[in-house]
Structure formats: structure tokens, C-alpha cells
Amino acid sequence: MSLIEIKNLRKEYLDVTPLENVSVNIEEGDIVSIIGPSGTGKSTLLRCINRLETPTSGSIIVDGVNVCDPDADLPAVRRKMGMVFQAFNLFPHKMVVENIMMPQQTLLGRSPAEAYEEAMEQLRLVGLEAKSRRYPNELSGGQKQRVAIARALAMHPKIMLFDEPTSALDPEMVSEVISVMRELAGTGLTMLIVTHEMRLAQEISNRIFFMDKGGIYEEGTPEQIFENPQKERTRNFIFRIRSWEYAFTYNTRDIYEMMASLTHFCTRQFKDSKAMRNCQLAVEELTTSCLLPAAEKEPDATVRLILNAGEKTRDVKLFVDYSGLKTPDDPFKGSADEISTAIMDRVMDRLEDTREGMAVYQIKK
Amino acid sequence: MRLFTRKTNHRRTALCILIALMLCLLTAIPAAVSAEEMSKPEYSKFSDLDGKTVGMLTGAPFEDLIKSRAPGVKEFQYFGAKADMQMALKNGKIDAMLLNNAVGVLTANNYHELALMPEPLGETDFGFAFNKGSVEKSRWQDAFDKIPEADRQNMWNKWTGTDESIKTIPEQSWPGENGTVRVASCDSLPPMSYRGDKGELIGYDIEMILLIAKELDVHVVFDGMEFSSVMPSVASGKALLGNGSIVISDERKETFDFVPYCPAQYVLMVRAAEDQPSQGIWPSLKTSFYKTFIKDSRYQMILSGLGLTLLIGVTSGFLGLLLALGLVFVRYKNRRGINRAINVYTSLVSGIPAVVILMVLYYIVFGKIQAPAVVVAIIGFTLIFGARTFGVIWNTVGAIDSGQREAALALGYSEKQAFREIIMPQVHPRCLHIVLAQFVSLMKETSVAGFITVLELTRAGDLIRSRTMQAFFPLLSVALIYFVLTRILLTLVKMLNQKLDKKRSARLVKGVD
Numbered sequence: 001m002s003l004i005e006i007k008n009l010r011k012e013y014l015d016v017t018p019l020e021n022v023s024v025n026i027e028e029g030d031i032v033s034i035i036g037p038s039g040t041g042k043s044t045l046l047r048c049i050n051r052l053e054t055p056t057s058g059s060i061i062v063d064g065v066n067v068c069d070p071d072a073d074l075p076a077v078r079r080k081m082g083m084v085f086q087a088f089n090l091f092p093h094k095m096v097v098e099n100i101m102m103p104q105q106t107l108l109g110r111s112p113a114e115a116y117e118e119a120m121e122q123l124r125l126v127g128l129e130a131k132s133r134r135y136p137n138e139l140s141g142g143q144k145q146r147v148a149i150a151r152a153l154a155m156h157p158k159i160m161l162f163d164e165p166t167s168a169l170d171p172e173m174v175s176e177v178i179s180v181m182r183e184l185a186g187t188g189l190t191m192l193i194v195t196h197e198m199r200l201a202q203e204i205s206n207r208i209f210f211m212d213k214g215g216i217y218e219e220g221t222p223e224q225i226f227e228n229p230q231k232e233r234t235r236n237f238i239f240r241i242r243s244w245e246y247a248f249t250y251n252t253r254d255i256y257e258m259m260a261s262l263t264h265f266c267t268r269q270f271k272d273s274k275a276m277r278n279c280q281l282a283v284e285e286l287t288t289s290c291l292l293p294a295a296e297k298e299p300d301a302t303v304r305l306i307l308n309a310g311e312k313t314r315d316v317k318l319f320v321d322y323s324g325l326k327t328p329d330d331p332f333k334g335s336a337d338e339i340s341t342a343i344m345d346r347v348m349d350r351l352e353d354t355r356e357g358m359a360v361y362q363i364k365k
Numbered sequence: 366m367r368l369f370t371r372k373t374n375h376r377r378t379a380l381c382i383l384i385a386l387m388l389c390l391l392t393a394i395p396a397a398v399s400a401e402e403m404s405k406p407e408y409s410k411f412s413d414l415d416g417k418t419v420g421m422l423t424g425a426p427f428e429d430l431i432k433s434r435a436p437g438v439k440e441f442q443y444f445g446a447k448a449d450m451q452m453a454l455k456n457g458k459i460d461a462m463l464l465n466n467a468v469g470v471l472t473a474n475n476y477h478e479l480a481l482m483p484e485p486l487g488e489t490d491f492g493f494a495f496n497k498g499s500v501e502k503s504r505w506q507d508a509f510d511k512i513p514e515a516d517r518q519n520m521w522n523k524w525t526g527t528d529e530s531i532k533t534i535p536e537q538s539w540p541g542e543n544g545t546v547r548v549a550s551c552d553s554l555p556p557m558s559y560r561g562d563k564g565e566l567i568g569y570d571i572e573m574i575l576l577i578a579k580e581l582d583v584h585v586v587f588d589g590m591e592f593s594s595v596m597p598s599v600a601s602g603k604a605l606l607g608n609g610s611i612v613i614s615d616e617r618k619e620t621f622d623f624v625p626y627c628p629a630q631y632v633l634m635v636r637a638a639e640d641q642p643s644q645g646i647w648p649s650l651k652t653s654f655y656k657t658f659i660k661d662s663r664y665q666m667i668l669s670g671l672g673l674t675l676l677i678g679v680t681s682g683f684l685g686l687l688l689a690l691g692l693v694f695v696r697y698k699n700r701r702g703i704n705r706a707i708n709v710y711t712s713l714v715s716g717i718p719a720v721v722i723l724m725v726l727y728y729i730v731f732g733k734i735q736a737p738a739v740v741v742a743i744i745g746f747t748l749i750f751g752a753r754t755f756g757v758i759w760n761t762v763g764a765i766d767s768g769q770r771e772a773a774l775a776l777g778y779s780e781k782q783a784f785r786e787i788i789m790p791q792v793h794p795r796c797l798h799i800v801l802a803q804f805v806s807l808m809k810e811t812s813v814a815g816f817i818t819v820l821e822l823t824r825a826g827d828l829i830r831s832r833t834m835q836a837f838f839p840l841l842s843v844a845l846i847y848f849v850l851t852r853i854l855l856t857l858v859k860m861l862n863q864k865l866d867k868k869r870s871a872r873l874v875k876g877v878d
Contacts, residue, residue: 052771079777089772093791097874103776106786112876133872148772155776 001064003028003159003190004049009058011044018044020214022058028158031191033201033222036211037237042194045211046161049192050081063158079107082152086164088144090136090151097123097132100151108155115154122150126180142173146180153184160184162193166200171267197268198241202226210234242269244307250292250299259284262307269309275316278347278363279307282318285347289340294325301325307363316363318348323357404473404637406480408461411435417460418442419633420450423593426616427463427486430631434486445591446553448831454479454636465491465610466630467569470525471556473634476834480637485630491557492613492623493574493606494599501546501605502622508580509573509624516576517627524556524569532556534572541584547735548574549598551609552589553831558609560589560828562661564669564820570608573626588738590818596621597724601732650837657838663829670825671846673739677821678808681743685750685807686800692755693762697784707755714752720813722749727817742814742821750807754800761796762788794865801858805851812847822846 002025011019018041026032034042047053049060051067051074059068065077091099100119104110110118123129126146136144145165152160162181166174178200185191185204195201201208201222208225210218210233218225218234229235244265246258262283266276283305291303304321336344348361408414415437421427423443431438442459444450447468453459455478464472466485473481495502523531550566551558558568566587578585590598592609599607600620612631613623658664695703714722723745731741765788773783815824826843830836 050775052774074774075777075779078775081775083772083775085768085772085775087766087768089766089768091769091772091787091791093794095872095874101874102786103773103778106782107777112874116874116877133874135869152776161775 002026003030003063005059005061006049007059007061009045009048009060010056011041011048011053012056017214019048019055022215024209024216024219026190026192028190029188030207031185031205032193032207032209033205034192034194034209034211035196035198035201035225035237036209036217040211041214042211043163046083046163046192046194050078050083050161052083075107079155080157081159081161082149082155082157083161084145084148084152084163084165086167088136088141088148088168090144090147092136094135095132096128096134096136096139096147099136099147100154103151104154118154119150122154123147125153125183126150127176140173141169142176145169145173145177149177149180149184157189159190159192162191162195164194164196166195166197171264174267198226199268210237212237242309244309245304247302247304249302250295253292255284255287258287258305265307272365275363275365278365279316279318281343281347282361282363283307285336285340285344286318286320289336291320291322294322298325316365317351318361318363320359320361321357322359323355325357404477404480406482407636407638409483411482411484412437414438414461414633418458420444420453420459420462422447422450422463427614427631430487430614431463431633435633445593446827446831447592448553448827448834451476451479451834452830452836454634457636461633461635464632464634465557465612466632467491467521467525467557467610467627468554469632469634474525474527478637479634482633482635485632487631489629489631490613490623490625491570491610491627491629492625493570493608494596494611494617494621494623495606496599496602497620497622499605499622502624504581505577505606506624508577509626511580512573512576517573520569520572521627524572532561532567534567535575535579537575537578537584539579539582539584541582543581543583545584545586546578546605547586547588547603549595549604549607550587550589551592551595553828554592554610555832560832564666569627570610574606574608588818589820591816594816594818597728601728603728603732603735653833653835653837656833657829657835657842660833663832666820666825666829667822667842667846670820670822673814673819674808674811674822677739677742677746677811677814677819678804681746681750681811682804682807684743684747686754688747688751689754689758692751693758694784696755696759697762711752711756714749715756719745719749719810720816723813723817738814738818741817742811742819746807746811746814749810750803753803757796757799757803758792761792764795765791797865798858798862801854801861805854808850808854809847 004026006022006024006026009019009022011017016039018039022045034045036042044053048055049062049067051072055068059066061067062077063080065072067074067077090096091102094102097116097119100122101112101115104115104118105112120129120132123132126149128143128146128150131139131143131147136147139147149160149165165181166177169177174197178197181191181193181200182204191205193201193205203222205222208220208222209216210225210229212233218229218231220230224230225234226238229238244262246261248254248258259280262280263276266279270276270279287305295301295303302324304319304324306319306321308317308319346364348363351360351362408417411434414435416439417437418440419431419435419438420442421444423445428441431441442453444453447464450459450462451472454462461482463486469481473479493505495505550571552560552566554568556568558566558570561567566589571587574585588598588604595607595609595611596617598604606624610629611617611623612629613625617623656663658667692707696707717725723742726745727738727741769787769791770783773787774780778787811821812823814821815827820828822843826839829839833839
């Protein structure tokens with residue numbers, strides 16, 4: 001018997017039905033990453049499993065108990081499943097160690113001394129022993145999330161549910177949470193992870209659910225899903241997460257927003273900070289010294305930038321689509337000053353034009 | 366440092382306001398003059414009242430009567446207590462006040478800065494008010510008729526005279542085999558019905574009622590109250606009859622039956638014609654202080670008033686808080702019927718002034734039940750405080766992130782456990798100071814309990830005022846007591862907060878350290 005058996009699960013809200021018909025089994029020791037576009041029921045699926053959401057129909061059997069049964073002892077089933085939330089949800093009025101002790105004392109009847117020992121052990125595992133007497137608001141986001149993981153683990157669950165554990169974190173704190181999860185993956189715990197962190201999904205899971213169209217649209221190993229997706233929507237999604245696109249007109253330009261969005265994309269794609277820096281320099285110089293001066297004459301024309309991190313090859317290409325501009329002159333000739341030209345030459349090479357109104361660059365590594 | 370300066374400024378502002386208040390009252394200190402003979406009135410003909418303002422007690426509907434004799438009267442003002450009206454007359458806020466002859470003669474005897482107009486407005490009788498169609502009324506009438514005319518005249522002379530020492534009432538020493546009756550009595554209209562030195566009700570009316578009661582062999586319990594509350598008490602059945610030098614009028618006869626017991630006149634009282642020589646400010650302050658606190662141990666009235674205020678405030682604060690927490694708990698279950706019931710309750714209570722709620726409870730809800738007024742006041746303020754506190758706490762519950770509940774449930778807490786151990790502990794510190802501030806205003810608000818005959822602090826001050834006609838010390842001491850009381854409470858709040866902060870920053874783990 002599987003650890004979690006989901007049969008014909010359906011969840012309707014008043015105006016939308018994120019889960020139409022989901023049936024899947026999850027075995028003990030599985031590490032499942034659930035990926036997909038937003039609004040496709042990834043979190044809903046997770047929250048149905050521990051009944052934070054009530055399914056419209058279908059059944060979910062967790063370790064032999066149907067949680068959809070109205071008479072099910074939900075607190076007992078939930079004790080077998082730890083959950084980690086996007087917003088951490090630590091108890092702000094209690095210190096870190098108390099956050100971990102309290103559920104043990106209330107729900108498992110452990111003495112304060114036992115609970116304290118367990119809490120300190122879990123904190124040691126997530127590297128936060130030294131912060132045990134802090135209040136949650138005195139911690140960084142990454143630290144909070146690690147405390148939340150420790151709190152769930154202190155209850156010794158069979159299953160861990162992660163609902164976008166890194167989405168609320170600043171980019172520099174994502175990796176500390178990911179390392180803890182990576183450690184956890186080695187312990188044989190069953191884990192279900194809803195995430196946008198493709199690196200994490202690829203690295204630690206043995207199964208990937210790609211969710212779309214009201215259910216699990218494609219399922220497979222990380223290799224199957226990331227290297228060789230079979231279905232069209234999966235392919236589009238996987239490709240899209242490898243490319244960054246930004247369109248602006250002179251009148252609606254917001255260079256800071258554009259750069260922030262690029263930085264966000266780069267931190268998820270490149271482990272290598274040089275590649276990231278080169279991408280940023282290339283986009284910034286091209287925009288300020290070539291594209292904006294050219295676009296100023298036609299303030300409503302759209303210019304698009306596309307950065308493609310490539311599928312298998314790690315080639316990074318920057319496409320500049322200036323076909324919206326009516327003047328067909330190449331905007332990259334002569335307008336940039338010496339310093340800008342020098343910077344651009346250092347970070348990228350221009351490739352042969354393939355289409356009218358489109359320039360393609362290869363970002364140097 | 367800046368914070369400190371600002372705090373001192375606050376304190377200084379409060380002090381300034383207090384001093385300003387004192388000065389205002391100082392100007393209103395009445396001159397204490399010894400009573401010798403009556404003064405001449407400022408206005409002696411009804412036509413002198415053209416364009417003037419006339420005051421009367423609430424519940425004494427005699428506008429038409431006054432207009433029929435003095436058609437030029439510009440407007441009427443209404444007062445809850447005779448003392449206030451008298452003060453207004455003295456200070457020139459009104460130009461004449463309507464009284465009955467008994468009250469009028471005594472007032473003119475005691476206060477030479479006031480005088481009666483020579484001609485009465487009209488003649489009628491004083492009567493004891495019974496509900497329309499009351500069977501008891503004719504028995505009381507028969508018993509009254511047996512009292513000899515000479516005895517009545519002696520009583521009149523005794524109560525309207527200036528010799529205070531003989532103004533006593535008989536003990537209820539008869540067996541009282543025919544039961545006990547309740548009487549609603551005005552407690553501030555000397556000489557007919559007012560409070561004696563020990564707070565007991567005395568007066569011509571009271572003695573007359575006791576004489577009749579002796580004849581009928583019943584015992585009497587007197588409930589003292591404002592004049593305006595007497596008739597409603599009879600109408601609601603709380604009392605068998607009402608007294609307080611009630612003048613029988615056609616309008617009143619429509620709702621009540623009367624046993625007339627004494628001829629009455631409507632008279633108008635005005636200021637005396639010539640200015641009275643006034644004492645210097647310090648001697649008059651001294652007299653005022655003596656009259657307010659020392660004479661007849663009146664400070665005891667203030668103390669027992671304070672006791673009642675504390676009793677009502679603290680009891681209803683505590684019960685109201687329990688009520689609010691109970692409501693929050695059932696509201697959390699989110700059942701539609703219960704939600705609606707709570708909504709109706711809170712919107713009703715918050716939409717009606719406290720004093721009206723108290724009166725509705727006293728005269729209507731508990732109209733037929735002989736619940737002591739203090740108990741009704743506690744019930745009323747419990748309901749009021751409960752509704753307000755519920756609102757504050759429930760809003761705070763709503764402001765707690767829903768993730769807290771979800772995190773608790775996901776860990777395996779039941780809904781009840783999550784509410785009790787995760788949600789509420791976060792709610793308490795957040796709304797503590799608001800709830801306590803509400804409690805402070807509740808303490809002050811209990812001052813309206815006087816409207817349902819409770820002799821709490823404000824009402825005690827009013828009574829002293831009506832006895833002494835001194836506004837300064839009764840008002841000032843009452844104001845000061847409330848002020849000190851709220852300061853103490855606010856200091857306690859501050860200390861409590863500091864203690865909580867200290868506990869939090871100690872970072873001790875319970876059961877481990």
C-alpha cells in the first residue's frame with residue numbers, strides 16, 4: 001500500500017476549479033517536486049493532503065486514513081505530516097526554542113525538559129542552535145524558514161509538505177533553506193515540495209509533477225521533465241523558465257524595474273556570478289546608450305529584450321527586438337560613447353543578424 | 366529625553382486644566398448668608414417676566430399654566446434636580462423657576478438671595494400618585510381621611526419652619542401584619558421629601574405616608590430617586606405609590622390616581638431685588654468646605670458613593686470581560702445563528718447611550734422584579750462593557766494572520782487548542798491597553814447610574830449640592846476623585862506593560878530555566 005493514495009480528487013471554488021480529477025500514489029521515501037505555472041492548483045493539492053482545504057470530492061488516504069472522511073481524526077493524521085509554509089508562520093510571541101517546544105508539550109505530552117532537548121537537537125540540525133533564545137522577528141527570512149522546518153521535524157512526521165518554502169525569501173537566503181532541504185532529502189523522509197526553484201526540484205527529487213489543466217499534466221523523473229519533456233505545455237514552461245523577456249516603450253520605461261526583474265531571473269539561473277554580471281552589464285549598457293536614444297524619437301514604439309539561458313547548452317543569448325521602431329536604421333551604430341562601447345565589447349559578441357529588426361548577442365562567460 | 370519632556374508637558378497641561386476648572390467653580394461660590402427674613406423679589410408682576418426664561422423640573426409639565434398667567438415668557442428650561450435649577454437662577458441663566466409653595470417657602474426662608482413672587486400661579490393639591498385604577502388607592506384615601514386636620518397643620522408648620530432639630534420621622538414600630546409596600550420618593554425636595562443627615566428619607570410626605578401606613582398596618586420601604594424617576598417607577602410597577610411634593614394636574618390625572626393630602630400652590634421664585642452683602646472669598650470657602658464635608662459627616666456620603674462607584678465599575682468590568690471572552694469563543698466557532706445574535710447584541714448596545722440602557726433595564730426589563738438598582742446597574746454596565754470589549758478583542762483576533770491558525774492545525778492542534786494556545790495569547794498583549802482604556806472610561810461612565818437611583822459618587826456629590834447649595838467643593842471633590850482614580854488605573858496599565866516587556870526580554874524558557 002502506498003503512503004499517500006489520491007483518488008479522483010476534485011476541488012472547486014466558487015469561480016474556479018484548480019483540481020479537476022487527480023489520482024496519484026506517493027510511496028514511502030518519495031521526494032516529489034510539484035512545479036507548474038501559477039494558479040494550477042499546486043498548493044491546493046498540498047493543502048488538501050493535510051486537509052487545510054476540504055476537497056469537493058474524491059479521497060485521499062494518508063497512511064491508511066481517509067482524510068476526506070468527515071469523521072477522520074484530523075489532528076492525529078496531521079501529526080504525521082509536517083508542513084512548511086511560504087510565510088513561515090512562526091508564533092511571534094514565543095522564542096525560537098519555545099516555538100519548537102510548544103507543539104511537543106501540548107500534542108505529544110512531552111515534559112519541558114524533553115521538549116527542550118528535542119528542540120535544541122533540531123535547531124542544531126538546521127544550524128540555528130545559537131539563535132534558540134531569539135524571537136522570530138529578530139531572525140532573517142532564511143533563518144525563520146529553517147526554524148519552521150525544525151519545528152515540523154521535532155514532531156517526527158512521516159511526511160513533510162513544503163508549500164513554496166523559498167518564495168518569500170530574498171535571493172541571497174534561498175540557498176540556506178535549500179541546503180537544509182537537501183540534507184533532509186538524504187534521511188529517507190517522504191517529501192512533497194511545491195516550488196519554483198527548478199534547481200532544487202532537479203537536484204533532490206526522484207519524481208516531478210508538472211501541474212496544469214486541472215491536474216498532474218505530466219509526471220516523470222527530473223531527467224524526463226527537465227531534459228526531455230513530452231508534452232507541449234511542459235516544454236513551453238520549461239523553456240520559459242530559461243528565458244527572460246522585457247518590453248518597454250520610451251514613455252513607459254522603468255529601468256530600475258527592468259534591472260530588478262533581470263537580477264531575479266539571473267539569480268535563479270546562474271550559479272556563476274560572472275555570467276550574471278555580464279548579463280546585467282550587457283542589458284544596462286545596451287538600453288541606456290543605444291536603445292533609449294533611438295526610441296526617444298518614437299516614444300510609443302515597443303522595444304523587447306529577451307535573454308535566453310539555453311536549454312541544454314549553457315549558451316546565453318540576448319535578443320534585441322527593435323522591429324517596432326519605424327526607422328529601420330540599426331540603433332547600435334555610432335550612438336554609444338567610447339566607454340559604453342568598450343564595456344559592451346567586453347561582455348558580449350554580436351552574432352550575425354538573422355532577421356530584420358533583430359540583433360542577437362552572445363554573452364561571454 | 367524628548368519623550369520625557371513631552372510626558373511632563375502632558376502632566377502640566379492636565380494640571381492647568383484642573384486649576385482652570387477650580388477657578389471657574391470659585392466664581393460660582395455662593396455667598397453664605399444667615400437666614401433672618403424673606404427678601405423682596407426682583408420681579409413682582411407676571412408681566413415683568415416678558416422675554417424672560419423660566420426653569421422647571423423635568424416631569425413637571427406646566428408650560429400652559431405659566432403661559433396663561435405670564436404670556437410674555439420667552440422660553441422654558443428643564444432641570445433634573447432642583448439644586449441645579451436654583452444654581453441656574455442664581456447665576457442668571459434663568460430668570461424664574463416654578464416650584465410648589467412648600468418647597469418655595471422653605472427655599473425663600475433659607476436663601477435670601479432668592480424670593481417668591483407675591484401672587485401664586487394657581488392652586489391645587491399635593492397628591493400621592495398611584496397607578497390608574499389601583500385598588501390600594503381607595504384604602505389609602507380612607508386611612509388618610511382619619512388623620513385629624515390639626516395634626517396635618519402641625520406637620521406643615523414643623524417641616525416648613527427653620528428649626529431643623531424637630532424634623533424627624535416616626536419609627537415603623539407597628540407590627541406591619543398587612544405586608545410591606547414600596548414607595549418611590551424624590552430625595553431632593555426639602556421640606557416634603559429629601560434625605561436626612563444619615564441619608565435616610567425624611568419630610569412632610571414621608572411622615573404622612575408613615576401615618577397612613579400605621580393606620581393600614583403595613584411597613585414601608587422608601588426608594589429615594591430624582592423627581593423625574595418617581596412617576597416612571599410607579600407606572601412600571603416598581604413602587605405602589607410615588608411622592609415628592611407631586612402637584613396634581615389634569616395631565617397627570619390621565620395616567621395616575623391621586624390621594625390629595627395637602628393644599629398646594631404653584632409659585633414662581635425669582636432673584637431677590639437688592640444685592641446681598643457677600644462674605645470675603647476665604648471665609649466663604651471655609652463655610653463651603655465645612656458644609657460640604659464636615660457638617661453631618663457628609664464626607665461619608667462621598668466615601669460611600671466612591672465605594673458604590675468602585676463596586677459597580679470593578680464588578681461590571683470583570684463580568685463584562687468574562688462575557689466578552691465567552692462571546693469571542695463562541696463567535697470563533699462561526700455558526701451563522703450565533704454570529705447574528707452577537708451582531709444584534711453589540712449593535713444594540715453600542716447604538717444606545719448607557720443611561721438609556723440603564724433606564725430601560727431598570728424600568729422595563731426589571732420593572733416588575735424588585736432587583737436592587739445597584740444590581741441592575743452592574744448588569745447594565747456588564748452588558749455595555751462586554752459589547753465594547755468583545756468588539757476590541759474580536760477585531761484583534763481578526764488581525765492575527767490566518768497563517769497562525771493554519772500552522773497550528775498543520776502541527777496537529779485541534780481548532781480549540783489552536784484558538785486557546787496560539788491565537789488568544791497573541792491577542793491579549795495587543796488589545797490589553799485598549800481594553801484597559803475602555804475600563805477607565807467605564808469607571809467614569811458609571812456616573813450615570815444615579816439616573817436609576819444608585820447613590821454612586823456623582824450622585825452623592827449632587828445630593829450634597831442639593832442640601833448645601835454649594836457647588837464648589839462637591840463638584841471639585843468628585844472631579845478630583847475621578848481624576849485620581851483614572852490616573853491610578855493608567856499607572857497600573859503602564860506598570861503592567863513594563864512588566865510584560867521585562868518578562869519578554871528576560872528570555873526565560875518556562876520549565877527549563
